[in-house]
Amino acid sequence: MPYDLTTRIISEIIGTALLIIIGNGAVANVELKGTKGHNSGWIVIAFGYGFAVMMPALIFGGISGNHINPAFTIGLAFNDMFPWSEVLLYIGAQLLGALIGQLIVVAAFKPYYDKTKEAERILATFSTNNNANSKLNGFINEFIESFILFFGAVGITRAPFFADNSGTAHLALGFLVCALVLCIGGSTGPALNPARDLMPRILHSVLRLQNKGSSHWDYAWVPVVAPLLAGVVAISLYHFLYL
Template structure:
């Protein structure tokens, strides 16, 4: 496949992934959304179906990596690093496009949410903010729609959680989900991977929100920082390295395990 096919496929596929995955987070979170309060099950299955849709959409063009950790693992497995920048560039751009489309689709709900005094605080709200750790206070009321964040802020634990979750994801892809060319997910592999993402969300998503994908977290976090929303709060850049570094380490470890145990 050509570099242009890879870039276009990864851009479109990752945009679909974030549109539907971020969309379920918006649906569950935002004021005036019909799905508000639907809970963690809705989020876990929503992300699983987002993966399924994105893979089927982009696989004919790029093999549907949709995740820099997956691309890195496949590069290590095959000792071929030439297309890494093309895949990663398309994935980051697609993630930013998908996050922007979530904002467009829920524009009225975002506006209602960030102007609601019960949500962003009225008089005396500063006293509440002062009682919260500075890093946690930096995360605004809609940041969780765009990117992940820890329930307990401990860099070592948070990093390990992301590494473990990504190892599970990438090992499942490498052992079950590759197409005949070995460069991406086949039709059955897409379904398996979607179910694995649901399983990771239900079992390992509680501590950090299971980014398990650097582009999925970094692209939407950049969009959150750029959006013209009042009272949106900070983008929590002090934590942003964890969902980027953790999945990349996890992907590399998974590739190493595969090469030793399965290849």
């Protein structure tokens, strides 16, 4: 059954919040001192973010489309696969959801933020950065991974192979994200999503956290611009080839 716009907007808020709670929650569990998952490794973060995309997809994929990502929404609209009249509402919902989700992560891990002395570990639980301190390398990595994500997301959800089983398609999206984080995600701890990086970075800059250090606003444009461009290019290519 089709859902009204209000229901879909609420679903985008909740879905994006879940993305951040599960994904950045996994990062916080690994990076922050004193947690039971401290230093448990990159594979925990990779699977955490895979599940962070998978769970909202399974819950909301059949309701709002589970965009939970401004770059995906814009890429679809650019190819007439989503109405432009709803783009700003969807993006606003995604930004609000990311803000709510990060606030919940901070509330859940506040004692461990206080114990953690390394500023970069704290920032990692909010937003991304390039480990080589290279905006160019960060942009290249974010673009490649975002391109694969969006091309794959449209391909999986619209593939004839999954035509009679959309639930399995949304399950597969989580494994796609997990694979991307595992394979070339180590350069940036990929954002793949402007809302996922921007709103937590804003919170990092305004919240009073001990030892938090810089929010690296000089890098902040990279995880916003690269996924936005990749979304348009990847979905346009899929649309040209297969639709």
